[in-house]
Amino acid sequence: MDSKDIKNEKEQHFEYIVSACLCGEKTRYDSKISVSEKIKKLVDEGKAIMVCPEVSGGMSVPRLPCEIKNNRVFNTASEDKTYYFVNGAAKILETAKKYGIKKAILKEKSPSCGSRHIYDGTFSGTLIQGEGLTTRLLRMNGIEVISNEDFEKEV
Numbered sequence: 001m002d003s004k005d006i007k008n009e010k011e012q013h014f015e016y017i018v019s020a021c022l023c024g025e026k027t028r029y030d031s032k033i034s035v036s037e038k039i040k041k042l043v044d045e046g047k048a049i050m051v052c053p054e055v056s057g058g059m060s061v062p063r064l065p066c067e068i069k070n071n072r073v074f075n076t077a078s079e080d081k082t083y084y085f086v087n088g089a090a091k092i093l094e095t096a097k098k099y100g101i102k103k104a105i106l107k108e109k110s111p112s113c114g115s116r117h118i119y120d121g122t123f124s125g126t127l128i129q130g131e132g133l134t135t136r137l138l139r140m141n142g143i144e145v146i147s148n149e150d151f152e153k154e155v
């Protein structure tokens, strides 16, 4: 997701960065669409800007699923895709800095956006405690990252 896609971006004050795939954007690896009405509302109200680190990092839709193993990111064909994930994380940090954003609501379990849990790198559906590469970089730069699952539970 390119921030140039957002209308009137210069006039907006964005409070949050949010994962684009939670707002109906076709950015997921499997190109499936899902919508969190609560998170999309933030975008519709001009409070949040949508981002997708993997698409910004140069990956296509659809793409093979990726998981983190030993601090690198591999797809199901055992290809090392770490470069795209690092590149994407840097682009999202740039966006956060550009708008002075201090909070992000990102999709849990993703190797980019996960904030509490990620898959263990075996493609067996096993979750472990951990965070995605974008979440890690944002947190290292003082940006609070909230799991979409936690945000959904908030009243």
Ligand code: SF4
Residues within 6 Å of the ligand: 019, 020, 021, 022, 027, 028, 029, 051, 052, 053, 054, 055, 107, 110, 112, 113
């Ligand atoms: S979880 Fe993050 S990287 Fe994956 S599709 Fe959604 S926004 Fe993109």
